[in-house]
Amino acid sequence: MQAQSASGTAPVLSLRGITKTFPGVRALNAVQLDLYPGQVTALIGENGAGKSTIVKILTGIYQPDEGTIAVDGQEIRFPTAQAAGAAGVTAIHQETVLFDELTVAENIFIGHAPRGRFGLIDTARMVEEARHLLASIGADLDANIRLRDLGIAAKHLVAIARALSIDARVVIMDEPTAALSHKEIHELYDLVEKLKAQGKAILFISHKFDEIFRIADRFTVFRDGQFVAEGPMGGVQEADLVQMMVGRAVDQIYPKRPAEIGAPVLTVAGYCHPTEFDDIGFTLHRGEILGFYGLIGAGRSEVMQALFGITRPSKGACKVEGEVRVIRSTAEAVEAGIVYVPEDRGRQGAVKGLPIFQNVTLPSLGRTSRHGFLRLAEEFALTREYTRRLDLRAASLDQDVGLLSGGNQQKVVIAKWLATRPRVIILDEPTKGIDIGSKAAVHDFMSELAAQGLAVIMVSSEIPEVLGMADRVIVMREGRIAAEFVGETMTPENLVRAAVGIEEAA
Amino acid sequence: MTAASQPTPRHIPDRLKSRLSRTLKSWEALLLVVAAAIFVANALASPYFLDPWNLSDASFNFTEKALIAFAMAMLIIAGEIDLSVAAIIALASTVMGSAMVAGAPVWALVGLGIGTGLACGAFNGLLVAGFGLPSIVVTIGTMSLFRGISYIVLGDGAFTGYPPEFGWFGQGYVWWVFSFELALFAVMAVVFGVLLHRTNFGRLVYVIGNNATAARFSGVRVDRVRFILFLLTGVMSGVASVCLTSRLGSTRPSIATGFELEAVTMVVLGGVSILGGSGSIPGVVIAALVMGLVTFGLGLLNVPGIVMSIIVGGLLIGVIALPRLWAMMRK
Numbered sequence: 001m002q003a004q005s006a007s008g009t010a011p012v013l014s015l016r017g018i019t020k021t022f023p024g025v026r027a028l029n030a031v032q033l034d035l036y037p038g039q040v041t042a043l044i045g046e047n048g049a050g051k052s053t054i055v056k057i058l059t060g061i062y063q064p065d066e067g068t069i070a071v072d073g074q075e076i077r078f079p080t081a082q083a084a085g086a087a088g089v090t091a092i093h094q095e096t097v098l099f100d101e102l103t104v105a106e107n108i109f110i111g112h113a114p115r116g117r118f119g120l121i122d123t124a125r126m127v128e129e130a131r132h133l134l135a136s137i138g139a140d141l142d143a144n145i146r147l148r149d150l151g152i153a154a155k156h157l158v159a160i161a162r163a164l165s166i167d168a169r170v171v172i173m174d175e176p177t178a179a180l181s182h183k184e185i186h187e188l189y190d191l192v193e194k195l196k197a198q199g200k201a202i203l204f205i206s207h208k209f210d211e212i213f214r215i216a217d218r219f220t221v222f223r224d225g226q227f228v229a230e231g232p233m234g235g236v237q238e239a240d241l242v243q244m245m246v247g248r249a250v251d252q253i254y255p256k257r258p259a260e261i262g263a264p265v266l267t268v269a270g271y272c273h274p275t276e277f278d279d280i281g282f283t284l285h286r287g288e289i290l291g292f293y294g295l296i297g298a299g300r301s302e303v304m305q306a307l308f309g310i311t312r313p314s315k316g317a318c319k320v321e322g323e324v325r326v327i328r329s330t331a332e333a334v335e336a337g338i339v340y341v342p343e344d345r346g347r348q349g350a351v352k353g354l355p356i357f358q359n360v361t362l363p364s365l366g367r368t369s370r371h372g373f374l375r376l377a378e379e380f381a382l383t384r385e386y387t388r389r390l391d392l393r394a395a396s397l398d399q400d401v402g403l404l405s406g407g408n409q410q411k412v413v414i415a416k417w418l419a420t421r422p423r424v425i426i427l428d429e430p431t432k433g434i435d436i437g438s439k440a441a442v443h444d445f446m447s448e449l450a451a452q453g454l455a456v457i458m459v460s461s462e463i464p465e466v467l468g469m470a471d472r473v474i475v476m477r478e479g480r481i482a483a484e485f486v487g488e489t490m491t492p493e494n495l496v497r498a499a500v501g502i503e504e505a506a
Numbered sequence: 507m508t509a510a511s512q513p514t515p516r517h518i519p520d521r522l523k524s525r526l527s528r529t530l531k532s533w534e535a536l537l538l539v540v541a542a543a544i545f546v547a548n549a550l551a552s553p554y555f556l557d558p559w560n561l562s563d564a565s566f567n568f569t570e571k572a573l574i575a576f577a578m579a580m581l582i583i584a585g586e587i588d589l590s591v592a593a594i595i596a597l598a599s600t601v602m603g604s605a606m607v608a609g610a611p612v613w614a615l616v617g618l619g620i621g622t623g624l625a626c627g628a629f630n631g632l633l634v635a636g637f638g639l640p641s642i643v644v645t646i647g648t649m650s651l652f653r654g655i656s657y658i659v660l661g662d663g664a665f666t667g668y669p670p671e672f673g674w675f676g677q678g679y680v681w682w683v684f685s686f687e688l689a690l691f692a693v694m695a696v697v698f699g700v701l702l703h704r705t706n707f708g709r710l711v712y713v714i715g716n717n718a719t720a721a722r723f724s725g726v727r728v729d730r731v732r733f734i735l736f737l738l739t740g741v742m743s744g745v746a747s748v749c750l751t752s753r754l755g756s757t758r759p760s761i762a763t764g765f766e767l768e769a770v771t772m773v774v775l776g777g778v779s780i781l782g783g784s785g786s787i788p789g790v791v792i793a794a795l796v797m798g799l800v801t802f803g804l805g806l807l808n809v810p811g812i813v814m815s816i817i818v819g820g821l822l823i824g825v826i827a828l829p830r831l832w833a834m835m836r837k
Contacts, residue, residue, distance in 0.1 A: 362724045
């Protein structure tokens with residue numbers, strides 16, 4: 001079965017019924033995707049919709065459980081990244097996978113460098129060909145310079161030159177503009193036009209609607225690992241796409257209980273950081289869940305880590321219950337009653353290799369011990385109390401945290417902080433990558449905490465989660481607070497607009 | 507995972523395996539068997555082995571190194587290392603020798619020896635915890651630095667003529683065959699065992715060794731713990747310096763050469779992961795006994811020192827490799 005685009009050409013690459021399951025999560029459920037020569041197809045979806053999974057399948061990093069991949073109508077498999085490359089599929093990632101210590105030419109030709117006598121690399125020819133490739137995309141770069149001396153935009157150009165060097169037919173661009181300046185983005189658009197003119201099929205993944213409308217010819221929307229819709233960009237409005245992306249009755253899924261919003265607990269004023277964020281100020285109240293929404297890289301986690309004492313703001317003040325607090329270390333943050341559940345659970349959250357109870361009691365050892373000596377009975381009692389409230393699933397409290405599922409590891413991290421009886425709990429992408437059952441438990445518990453008077457900050461990139469759980473939403477864009485929404489104004493459309501920077505009147 | 511969640515939270519037991527079964531399957535138990543085997547083999551090989559005074563003499567083979575190994579074990583569990591310990595002994599001994607020449611009393615010599623160790627440990631700790639430098643690089647540097655100072659002070663010479671009362675720390679007996687050093691070894695084994703296994707501080711050592719980033723994200727003052735560990739190692743090196751200087755009755759700049767590797771060997775043989783995060787003090791105690799028994803037994807059989815070091819090296823590799831080979835064979 002061959003789909004036909006409006007222009008009548010057949011797709012270069014066609015995916016049908018692709019399903020991919022990870023333990024506890026169905027990342028993709030029978031999705032389809034078609035890419036046409038000389039056209040840019042935008043893949044649209046929230047974080048967690050399955051976009052990165054499909055990229056990994058296309059580049060041979062993951063194998064689909066079910067479904068078919070066809071190139072020019074011929075069914076094919078990509079058992080390895082090399083196989084995908086040989087079939088002409090190449091990807092340019094957000095963080096380009098290139099080698100900092102090698103030169104531009106070496107990066108372009110790594111793995112398929114022109115060979116000279118004795119099978120050695122013919123450096124002169126390689127540099128010459130690299131120059132041609134770079135010139136063909138209008139990139140003014142020295143082929144002999146080492147990659148680490150280049151900026152992100154230039155690295156993208158190298159990645160694109162590399163894609164051309166292997167004569168790719170399908171180019172995947174995964175949020176290529178995320179780290180680029182305004183001018184660099186426009187140069188990238190020009191380049192995309194050139195690639196189109198050469199007949200490449202381009203899969204363009206982006207959260208930014210302005211650029212999707214600017215360069216895409218077609219769109220495909222995924223939601224929660226499902227295919228939602230596809231079509232030409234011509235006949236679609238921004239609002240339609242947002243609707244397709246979000247597309248579910250939000251408040252049925254999220255069990256937000258009404259909580260009485262009380263006095264201010266945390267007041268942040270004028271927090272600045274030389275590179276990450278600028279002039280952040282907000283007030284958080286008892287019983288409130290304050291959502292922080294924004295694109296990846298908008299500076300949300302960086303603000304939270306500054307509040308938690310991981311980094312220090314260059315300017316700004318923070319008050320907890322009216323008292324000015326200078327937070328220079330995480331220990332001081334915990335003393336001030338501010339705790340942080342990090343996004344990077346495996347590295348920053350749980351101490352893998354140590355048992356559950358030692359993880360839970362870690363910041364509370366002062367309470368479970370006597371004169372500095374451990375009291376295991378107290379530790380088990382405290383762990384039991386908090387893990388029970390979170391409905392932890394584990395074989396024993398002595399089990400290595402590293403053996404638990406992602407959702408249960410998250411519960412251990414949350415239990416660890418609740419045991420310190422904090423005033424403010426900051427949850428950074430609290431349900432990212434965890435299974436649906438644990439997700440519901442975490443949401444339910446968050447709601448209960450707010451009802452008990454705790455002040456909660458929830459950083460999330462999932463619109464339904466933000467809208468379902470938060471009483472108020474602050475949207476950040478490029479390190480600044482872009483907008484704040486309460487009540488009626490908290491709509492998916494408003495959040496997305498503020499995050500990507502579309503004017504209200506558009 | 508979408509199955510209906512349980513109405514009430516499930517009961518989770520505290521532990522699945524009993525303490526006894528853990529102990530029996532532990533590395534320490536295996537090491538104890540090795541120690542017993544070496545003891546029996548030695549007793550059969552030489553009629554002089556079982557003499558209490560001979561055994562007591564043998565303990566000097568390991569007591570000073572073991573004092574350092576206890577602190578080193580905590581440092582390695584926390585993911586750091588200190589290779590300057592033997593150089594600290596040399597510097598502390600040199601300081602004591604200089605003070606002795608100047609006529610300082612015995613209590614001042616002891617204080618200066620331990621104080622020098624403390625200062626050296628503080629210097630290492632400042633560079634590692636304060637400036638974030640890697641400990642292996644820092645302590646290779648201070649290894650040359652500390653011993654270098656000793657060489658500048660002493661040249662080819664030596665401090666001799668320590669007062670007889672000072673000799674008690676290395677040559678004196680507390681009761682019957684039990685020397686001061688052996689008693690100190692036993693006391694320190696208990697002190698460090700309690701510190702590592704029964705206190706909050708010891709818990710933090712394991713946490714940092716397993717994941718220092720997560721420790722920091724859990725409100726642990728990671729650098730403070732690291733600094734204290736370097737202080738402790740410095741102090742124990744100072745204590746070892748007092749014992750060793752007292753036992754030898756002299757100070758040469760080459761004193762205690764190679765002690766750092768023997769201390770690390772003891773720690774690793776004792777089951778401490780060189781990558782940090784796991785290990786125990788009882789393991790190090792048994793490892794110290796094993797090494798002491800092996801060197802003493804071989805000495806009775808008139809095995810030369812070079813061969814002895816080959817055997818100790820082989821023992822280390824063998825004991826570390828055997829469990830892995832065993833696991834591979836069963837697969």
